[in-house]
Amino acid sequence: MVVRVLAQRGHEVIKTGMGLDPAGRIKRWGKGSYRRWQSLDYDGDRWHRVRVLNRVRQALERNAIVHVGIRGFPRGDADLEIDFCYKKFFLDPQILRLIEILRAPVLPCFAVCDYKGRVVIKIYPALAASTKEIMSTFGPLYARYLREFPEYANIWARVIRQAEF
Amino acid sequence: MSRNAIRRRIEALVRRLYNAEEDEPLSEELVLLGEDGSFDSVAALQLLLAVEEEFGIVVQDEEIRPENLKSLSCLTRFIEGKLCEP
Numbered sequence: 001m002v003v004r005v006l007a008q009r010g011h012e013v014i015k016t017g018m019g020l021d022p023a024g025r026i027k028r029w030g031k032g033s034y035r036r037w038q039s040l041d042y043d044g045d046r047w048h049r050v051r052v053l054n055r056v057r058q059a060l061e062r063n064a065i066v067h068v069g070i071r072g073f074p075r076g077d078a079d080l081e082i083d084f085c086y087k088k089f090f091l092d093p094q095i096l097r098l099i100e101i102l103r104a105p106v107l108p109c110f111a112v113c114d115y116k117g118r119v120v121i122k123i124y125p126a127l128a129a130s131t132k133e134i135m136s137t138f139g140p141l142y143a144r145y146l147r148e149f150p151e152y153a154n155i156w157a158r159v160i161r162q163a164e165f
Numbered sequence: 166m167s168r169n170a171i172r173r174r175i176e177a178l179v180r181r182l183y184n185a186e187e188d189e190p191l192s193e194e195l196v197l198l199g200e201d202g203s204f205d206s207v208a209a210l211q212l213l214l215a216v217e218e219e220f221g222i223v224v225q226d227e228e229i230r231p232e233n234l235k236s237l238s239c240l241t242r243f244i245e246g247k248l249c250e251p
Contacts, residue, residue: 049206050198051229054213097207101214 001111001152003067005121007037012064016040016056053098060104067109068095070142079135083143091139096131103129108138110145111152166248171220172241178215179237182208193238202235209234216240222247 007013013036020039040052040059056066072082076090099106105126114120124141127133145152176191183203196202198209213224213234222244228234233243 046198046200046202046206046209047230050209050213051226053206053210054224054226054229057210057214094205094207098210101207101211 001119002109002121003037006065006067006109010036012036012038012059012062013067014038014040014056014059014064015067016042016052017069018043056098057102060102065107066104071095079131082139082146084146091135096134099129099134100131105129106134106138108141110141110149112145112149113152166245168241168245171244171248172237174219175216175237175240175244178212178219182212182215191237194236196236197240198231198234216244220244220248 003013003015015037016039018041020041022039025037025039040055042049042052044052059066071092072089073092074088074090077093080091080093080096082089082091098104105128107126108124110122112120112122124137127137179191179195179197180189197204197212202209204212213229216222217224224247228243232239234240
């Protein structure tokens, strides 16, 4: 949702993840927004992943927006814990390292529902590329999002499926 | 720049990123990247960025492959070749 809205507003947006389905997305959203909406799929060997990360770097150098979904783990560094009522949940340290290495400012974005029932994309001010700042600002925002808008947070779907986060 | 000089500069970068001690020998065939490599993909990117900055080169996507970057010796040869490019 966030990627589609930012692409429609004219930003070049790169969606990253595993097992992405660009063909299905074109079918759902149309080719128009897809022109500014590309995918980088990590799925592959380590060499492929390094090439993908290099493309992420190149995209940031072009001032594109790189969308990174939140991945969490049931175990991790205490500094990376998200306040989550269901069970222990820690952010992926790899993503935070990548953000720091690429010195990429982070825009926390959430899909939420307004009082009329419309979906609204809420974009918060940019955070510096520092794990400390991300955890002190994004961490509480994300915890609140999980509590107040569970219907939009993918993590709950995984909880229901009893899958690893 | 001689191959030895390139190698020494790469070694310094690898030591810094790998947190290796100054007196810890680094084998010519130390596997840096790949499934058995010492570096994960994020650390590998960090090494690429450091190499680009150190030698003033640009590593293209298609050059990110085992024969260029897998070991210290591969990386040394690769950079030597890049520095010779017109």
